[in-house]
Amino acid sequence: MSLSKSATILIILLNSLSIEATLPDINVVKSQLKQSGTCCSSLGYFLPGKVHYNLLTDLGYQNSLLSYWSQQEQSIHPACIVIPTSSNDVSLAVYVLNTAYSMSMRECQFAIRSAGHTPQAGAANIDGGITIDLQSLDEVTVSSDYGVASIGTGNRWGNIYPTLDALNLAMIGGRVSDVGVGGLMTGGGVSFFSGRYGFACDNVLNYEVVLASGAIVNANSTSNPSLYRALKGGSNNLGIITRFDVRLFSQGPFWGGTLTQPITNKDAVISFIANFTNSATYDPSAALITNFAWDNGIPLIIHDIEYTKPQPYPPIFSPLFALPQIDNTMRIAPLSSFTTEIAASSGPTTDGRSNLFATLTSTPSEAFMSAFYSLVDATVTSLSHVTDLLFTLTYQPLPYTLYSKSGATGGNVLGLDRFSADFVNALAVVSWALPSDDAVVYAAVQQLFEDGEALAKSMGVWNEFVYLNYAAQWQKPVSGYGETNRAFLEEVSMEVDPGGLFQTQVPGGFKLATG
Template sequence: MALSILSILLGSSLVLQASGTPLPTSSRCCHLLNSEFRGGEKVLYPQTSEYGVLNTYFAPTSQQSPSCIFTPSDTSDISRAIKLFTRRSCKFAIRSGGHHYNAGWASINNGILLSLSNLNKVIYNPSSQSVFVGSGNRWRKVYNTVEPYGRTVVGAQNSDVGVGGFLVNGGISFLADQYGWAVDNVREFEIVVADGRVLKANKYENKDLFRALKGGSSNFGVVTGFTLDTVESKLATGAYVEFPASSYDTLINAAYQYCVKGEDPKSQVLFISWLTVKNGAISVKDALSLIYTDIMDVPNPPNALAPFMDKKIPSSLVQILGRNQTMGSHGHDLTQIQHPGIRTIRQTISIIPDAQLLKQFHRILIQTAEQYKYIEGFTTDLLFQPIGKKWIAAGNAKGGNSMGLTEPVIILWVQPHWASAKDDEVIAQFVTKVIMQFEKAAKDAGKLSKFEYLNYAGPKQGLMEGYGAESIRRLQSVKRNYDPKNIFGTLLPGGPKIPGLY
């Protein structure tokens, strides 16, 4: 019996306390948290199955090793935990769905992972045509809840994405040109701020915080829930189109025209270049994914999409995806295409639309990839998506946000994939090298935008600096009001931070 008890003690923090040896900071914080919640099942330790499930991420590259995982049941639990973290200087990370690719943004080494997975209520209110969504949800549940009522939400294109991180960082939706960023469609935030208070932020109450949270990331507290506007659920049709190399110049010219005209807010196009390696040689496939958020006559597509579907630009494949489906159905389909478990990272850049610059980026990517093609499992993608006048105007019509965009831009991102963790650092160098060349080319052309979309940003990019001076001043003011001790800048080490404060 004595040996059994000793074994238990050796496997716990109690033996360190009994011997007088101070606990490491993270272990001490986990022990204090466990004591705060009276040894219940809300604090999970390594080597348990529950810990393993909650510490699994869409991209293995973003996974780290928290000392423990805290699984609060409600805002009261989070309030108590934040007070403890503040009092005891405990470092932590916040995880909603675990879909961001940057290590340390929703994960942590030697700290506490605050998992919002139990904050999973989705409650539709037919009278206000709004829906309350707990931050721990994924978009699948939200779509499935509201669409039987003939409504939908301005949510993620992939329904497996977590709600919380997607929204506080902006959120790109298939409906963006009609309704703005996803976060523009938040009617109210429920948030636990640095001193443990649970606040509501909307256009009447805590108005400064309400605006700041629209793209302000996790700088002000733990957002525990969102009340979202819903919109009429219309059927949409998607398509995937591939083009031979001989069509590339014509394709990019048409893409540029689509970006600058922005004539049909019901259409959205994502332009893609896939680079793969076969028999030691790089092959390039140029394609686009498009969606029309209304009934579409495929043989006679809308004017905005006709250049990509009417065969005037020779294409090698036209595949119709999800003819006349709901937004939720398109989101569910995308989860079948974007598979979890693959090593991947991203970095982003935004430019003022320019066809020649886009072609130059294409050449830079191919030339740089030649140096890395022998990495096991190496492939890389270059994707770009326009943010047009209608998108920006739709957000402004809902009161504006923190992201500071006033003129159309094209968001681009480079996203490699590879097989082994031993190549993580080399691949990170590849992405940085490509983006640095993109930035130089864009500066030389006078087309570089400082805006960086947070959900596609790399861990060391400029991030919020591209929001503009006026927006940053506003964010700094709100930060001083709600987190004067910078708890969510120091104890929450990961994620974007407001520049120029501390």
């Protein structure tokens, strides 16, 4: 059930045509905006029943707000929430907002929201502005030859994988079932299958995207090729993606699960990660997420381990399983089983709480990983007064053999093609119960990562790449792409959005000039 070359070409040719958006005359829009005086009222006029205004009485508004992962995003109250059900709805909303922008109605700033899993306030929501909630764009359609899936940008992975599992198919996508498609795919996207196929963004054949003008276009290797490459890492800077057409491959159940170990294994585990990340011996079927987790100050080691073949206990993981264990859920199961397991291990304890990500990149140095662990442990101790603190330091391999696969599909803008070293991504996921502790936790974690970066530089292991999907609000992932890629993104932005709508009127996320 592999995708034939001719089928791929046919799909791209079909999708290379611009879709005719149904848009009103611009003078009608301007008249309505002047008459109503607000963008929300005008959006309600052009999109009846799809604009929600009131936190207290409107269930559409309430449900949208409560479906954000973090307390920080739930606490923000837009003037209205637009819930489109088609690409044409998105096109019309952007057309109205761009017209308002041309009329200097600056109060019409907006946010773009897929599933809303980025934790920081304002990433995918906006106080007093308009939030475009794409969650109803949840199409999952598999082509007749089983080679391509068309995925609506509002999907979560838990809605996609059961459909693919039933057909013994898979795609390069997220590893947690309640994470959204839109954010992950536009920021890179690491998968259990990335050792075989690279980043999720590099396995998109075609993007359907709404531009600032309201035009709906397709971007792929033959139509809008510059935009196509820019969207592979470009986040929310260039338009609103409404559909991803992605490459599928044959995949049945495979081996994986969660391995829990005592913290006394720490040094041996860090040594294992450093050796595992070596491209010369890397097993492309193996995937590893190692979590050093502190629950109210008590540390454990929790590994999410997958091997994308139905082979129990492959040799690559033998050193890890030789260490003392507390629990082990290893099994052969479909992809959705593992993504649901990871979501279940964290979701119920972090949903609706204050949450924070921060990240850095280094070469796989045992000395640095051990020293950074000590810095994290000290930070957790300093935050012992924070109510119900959950703190996780995650190490994830990013070997050259994984990220170098991007070149085979035309490249992306992440900037990793400048390098040939193996890397490890360090990620902090922090969760706590009370908003009153937000400031102290943010300050402590920011200081931790400033100290970690300084330490990595002093040890000669630091790398400037900052993975956008894990970045804290003070970090600058676009700068980490390198000046050549930033300049390329700015050039494409000027081509498709000459008025700068997505740079000035969408303040959330990491902007090209400042991110």
